[in-house]
Amino acid sequence: MTDGSLLVGAVAYSANVVPIWEGIKDYFEGSAAPMDFVLFSNYERQVEALMQGHIDIAWNTNVAWIRTLRQSDGAARALATRDTDLVFKTLMIGRAGDGLDGLASLKGRRVALGSRDSGQARILPVHFLAREGISTDDVELVIFDSDVGKHGDTGRSDLDALRAVLDDTADVAAVGVNTWQNLTAAGDETMSDLAVVWESEAYSHCNFSALPSLADDVAQPWVDHLLKMDWNIPEHRVVLELEGLTEWKLPELSGYQSLIDAMDEQGIADHW
């Protein structure tokens, strides 16, 4: 940035990305690390911009993080993450009363999966099934490849997959835990037609990614200030609530191992 502000990239997966990032930018105004932001239409272009030095920090999905890591030969750094990113999960949701219980019970059944670039709705579910000895040939896949480029951020394919279960065109739907939490926010009984068939272990999701070219004495004040956002302060809470967290945290890199394994197994390229 010409004024010395850090430039943070994010993907415009919804109209609400603008108020989120305007709010974060406002929060950093007057701090030791002021920032501006730029929005991309997809994660591919954002990672490319980070690698080429057009932006200083990228707010990446887990898939975009791993691609950043690989394209930088492991040199990229994860600066911060949401508390909800540390305990992200994939859930398999089926019809209540269908008798499904655990991944093994899905053999021969119709499994609805989301966008091909979504860690939680596609890449990891396939990995978890394979780990259980169920290949994609052992189930009937019902694919909802919507909003490709957004890595599942829109939640569109999660909702489509769940509708398929209700419409009886699928037996289970693989969705991110955030989608299920949103649907059951008014109480579990409001989703009583559906039931959780299986729940994955926790894994890491989004993070703020940077390259080594971002000096520590620039990055650290920015991270320090970010971690001070406070749910109990109404102006902060508006942003935190929209972005789906209660607290910013330091990342746990071990939480990305399952996705690294999944991308290796499925031959998902480091570049697009």
Place this chain on the structure above:
Amino acid sequence: MSSKLMLDLVDAVSSAPVGTVVAFPVDTAAEVDIVRRWCDATGNSVLSVLDTAIEVFRGRITDPIEALPVERRPGYRLWVYTNFHCNLSCDYCCVESSPKADPRVIPLGEFRDLVGEAVDSGVQELYITGGEPFMLLDLDERLVAATAFLPTTVLTNAMVWRGDRLRRLEALPRQGLTLQISLDSPTSELHDRHRGAGSFARAIEGVHTAIDLGFRVRVAATLGTDAGNAEAELQQFFDELGLQEDQRVVRRVARQGSANAGLTVSRTSLIPEVCVTAEGVYWHPVAAIDPDMLVTKHWRPFAAALSAMRDEYRQYRIAGDVLASAFPCA
């Protein structure tokens, strides 16, 4: 089937831009309850419940009343039109008061009840107006009763303090009572044009009487469309009278009552100030005979009337904010 309801709800609201309103169809009270609970849990807000839909505001609504300075919030101040008859027939009177006007007096007992309920509802200041309140021979009893609970201001033209009324004035409490005297011009020409021949001289006399008796005095001017640069002259005149900033009020005439020109006011364009007359609760004292500004015909219970007014104001402001935020995108 509530699962489909939840899918539809999340689908409709989560993707909507913050600050917009989604009309979500609902069939039953149970569905309304689910939508309310979901909004509470997810940082969204129910704007209103219609016959077949519920309007959901994407995001949290900041209470428009909380955004106002404390002294501007509806319910901080209560206005009471004790009566509508007056010794003058000002040509811009917002409530068409005159000697011939139906007095429409709020009885003394009802007035006491009103003050009591207002105090219970958190009202911090009382303004008594009319008509000319000093036309009431029991005004002193009302003011003694009111000032026991609330700082009270009584609006007057200061022209009827003679004989028995002067003696009653002299006996009034000084503590907690302000006399707000109408004076529209620093000279008689403009003042008398609107308020009647000789009224300026008697108002000036009244100002001095009140000051000499040790009352806290505020002077209020209503500037008509013909006021020209009277405001600057008025301020100089107020300086000469030794009035502090908080002892002077200057406002433009509103097109209400007898005034056939002036500022246009409406419920959507005015921050409400609760105003009770013998005919009901009005949105604002400047429009206390305007049927469009009548909130309810009954002030009892006062808390309910105040609550209705606050809710209506919130809806106007929130709807206004939605429109305002939508405008640049059109």
